[in-house]
Structure formats: C-alpha cells, structure tokens
Amino acid sequence: MTFDLYYNRYSGPVRAVWMTVRQLKLDVNFKPIDLAVGEQLKPEFLALNPLHKVPTLVDDGFALWESRAIMQYLCNRYAPDSTLYPKDPKQRALVDRSLNFDLTFLNQIIDVV
Template sequence: MVLKLYLDLMSQPSRALYILFKSAKCDFEKKLVDLRKGEHFTDEFTAINRLQKVPVIEHDGFILTESVAIIKYLSRENLIPDVLYPKESKLQARIDEFLEWQHLGLRQHCAMFFRVKILDPTFTGKAPDVKTLLGYEKRMISALETFEKHWLQNGTQFVAGDTITVADLLAACELEQPRAAGYEPADNFKGISTWWKKVPEHFNPYYDEAHVVINKVTEKNKLAAKL
C-alpha cells in the first residue's frame, strides 16, 4: 500500500489530515506543496488535482481531493480508528452534520479574516481597508458565537458527543487561523477555551508538530502589532 498526502501546513484541512494520519499511525508519504510559491498551480500538481488545492491523497494510484471526502474514504478503508470517525449510524451522522456545516459556517469566516488581514497585505504590500476588515471580523465573531452556542453548549464535552472525533480536530485547526491574525477565540469565548485545550492534549505531539509554521506566523504578527 502506498499512501501519499499532498499538503501545506499553512492550510487548515492539511494540518488536520496530517495530525489524523500521524495519530492513526498511518504509513504515508508527506508531499509538501508550497502554496506561497504557487506550487499548486504547476502542471505537475494540476495533473494530481485539477482544482489546484490541498490537501490531496493518492492511495495506490487512487487520487482523492477534499478533506471531508478523504476522511470518509479513510474510514471505509479502515485506515483511521473508528473512535475518531465511528461507523455507528447516528453518531457518524452527528459528525457529518458538523462537517457539512463547518465549510460555510466556520471555515469560510475564519479563513477570510486571516486572508484579508494577513495574506492579502503580504502579497500586495497594501494594508487592508479598515471598514472591509471590520466586516470580516464581525462575520467571523458571529460564526464563533454560533459554533460555541450550537456545537459546544449542547451538554457534551466535544462537538459530536462525549468522545473526541475528527469534528473536533477540523474545528480546532480552523480556529488557529484567526489566532494567527491576532484574534484569540479562546480569550473571547469561555466555552471555546475550555473545549479547545482538550484537542491538542488528545492529539499531541502531532498537533503541535503540525502547527509549528502557523505558530511562527502568530508570533511574528504579535511582535509586529507591538511595534
């Protein structure tokens, strides 16, 4: 069996899959794709993923894109533990419910705040428009409020129940983006803070390993904000 994971650790779902693979003791080959250098636009990578995005897996010649689809495939292939993506119908449906919601409910808003505040100015050399940035920040905060109220304040310890699953891993990796842009979700949402601490505790040392690059960005931006 040959399993390859194409990723960039600046990408939230890339980090989530990397952590998942490592914690599941998957025998895989890490294939780095540097998004900042535009390597995802090369002919070589486009031949692997016509959508020119990461993450992507190649499993014995079978290529699959999209993190949620990859997780479900890995589960069917028995490559990840059932405890992280249970096969029991109702619990799996509860996890899928979150995975369907998080694309537009959480990921979009956290990612866009990071992009407008950090990525776009880095590539263009222009400071973000204050009004535009505030609009993205407002939508992100609203998304965090919804996440805390409807997914963490449901009488359970984790997103989909009292056991940690892939839903928690994907959510935690998403919240690292606003943190890197100078907004600390844990400082502003008690429920998120309590839950968030449990995710690295469960997945370490791989959670910290996957976040070395984004943590450097976080510290760099904190330093720049003080100047």
Template sequence: MPTITVYGNDLSPPARAVRMVAESVGVDVDLKRTYPLRGECKKPEYLKMNPMHQIPTINDGGFFLSDSHAIATYLVDKYAKNDSLYPKDVLKRSIVHERLFFDVSLYTKVLNFVIGPLLLKKEPTDESRNSLVDGLETAERFLTASKFIAGDSLTIADYCLYCSITFVDFPQKGQIDLSKYKSIQRWIDLLQKTSPLVKKYDQFAEKGLKIFLEDGKY
C-alpha cells in the same frame, strides 16, 4: 505499515487534519510540501491529481483524492481498525457529517480573517471579524451540548475543526480571544492534554507559520 503521499504543508489546517487522521489510523505519511500561493497547485502535473488546485491531495497507490474531509473519511473507512473516529451508526455518522460540513464554512471565515490581512498587512475587516465570531458562537453551542464536537467521543470532526479554530490564534494571536468561549476552550484544553497528535501538529503549525512570515509560503 501502509504509506500515502500527502501534498500540503505544515501551516495549512486541512492538510494537518489529514495527517493527524492518517497517523491515528496507522498510516505513514510522505509529505510533499506544496504551497498554493507559489502557484504550485496550478501546475499541469498537480491539476491532473486535483483539478480543484487545492491542498491537501493524497496519492494512495495511484488513487488520488482531494478535500480534507473526503480524505479523512476515506482513510478511516479503509485503514482504521474500528469505527470510533467515524462511526458506522447512521445517526452518529450523520452528526459527524454535519460538523464536517460546518467546518467548510468556518474554515472559509477563518481564512478571510487571517490570511488576507496578513498578505495585505492590514487589520481584519469588521465584516470578516463578525462572520468569524458568528461561526465560533455556533461551535460554542455544539461544544456546550457535548464533550467533543460531534458527541461524547473523539471523531475526525474534532481533528478538522480543532485545526481550523486554533488557526485563528497562530498568525493573529489576540485578535480573537478564544478563551471567552468557555466550551471551545475546554475542548481545546482537553485535546491538547489527551492527544499527543494535537501537540505534535501544533508544533508543525508553528514551524509553518515561521516559513510563511519569512517568505509568504502557504
């Protein structure tokens, strides 16, 4: 079984999404826990791998790649036995791309709502709350129209957006009531019931949250 090195940590939604995709296509992961808030992504050796100084980054036999969405598509293209997670059909793949690009903006909204207030020990601002609600309402519309986030079958977009959306409820439980978004809640329940990977990486997130709350590692 092939093995890649992933630089990330247990709490980071993009890093967890990459690990979920890797495992789903039969790739072992050697996780090198990396914490941006500790300045670890700005060390010279890390910047050589990823000039954008973010997580996750992968090393696949000397090939370095960053950005969770780029990594996810690469892993499926290289290692998956079929194209179910990332369809080759142009129309279906375009919808997956649309949802992945949406995840970029949604994850930024989630971070602004969750991490800043935790670090500053303040309540989220009305601006960050309204921005996140707008993103969730968009996700709700996507999921009202289809069983999964990019159609009627599971794709890499589900793993990415699941990690982003449920991150709202890890550090800031109750600040946003996800249950009022009926289609999002149905989708979350579906993934939690049908995907062992989702349960497994939810547990990693809880472990990562504990570390973050104890010493601020993220």
C-alpha cells in the same frame, strides 16, 4: 500500505487530515507543495487535482482532494472499525455534523465580511 499526501504546512485543512493520519497511525509519504511559488499550478499537480488545492491524497493511483472527503476515505479504507468514523448511522451522522459545522455559517460569515 503507504500513500502520498500533498500538503502545505500553513493549511488548516491539511492539519485536519494530518490529525486523522496520526490518530489512525497510518504510514504516509508527505509531499510538500509551496503555494507561494505556485507549485500547485504545475502540470503534474494539476493532473492529480485540477482545482490545484491542498490537501491532495494519492493512494495507489486514486487521487482525492477536499480534507473532509480525505478524512472519511482514510477511515473507511484503513480503519473501517475505528470509532473515529463509526459505522452506526446515527453516530456517523453526529461526526458528519461536526465535520460540516462551519458550512452552516458560511453565508453569515460572507455577509459580515
């Protein structure tokens, strides 16, 4: 089954989703969004993602944004037995910790900036 992935090639979160797609060998229909010209603000994109961010995934009418949620969804839906996102709660917790590692330092980064 093919799904749509709205992306911008300069987005780090998009690259994370792209690596997951590639690792799982999924068939994806890439749909570029040019952020510089405001394509993310067009009504048809806002209907999919009111936060107007990339990446945005559309799978059989189901729209999802936020790269981490997309990566978890892809593993759960298309590769539930993959070691990329294991079923074992302790192993999955380690993956989740790595996925969210940068959030630990968010307040410190804001203070420095």
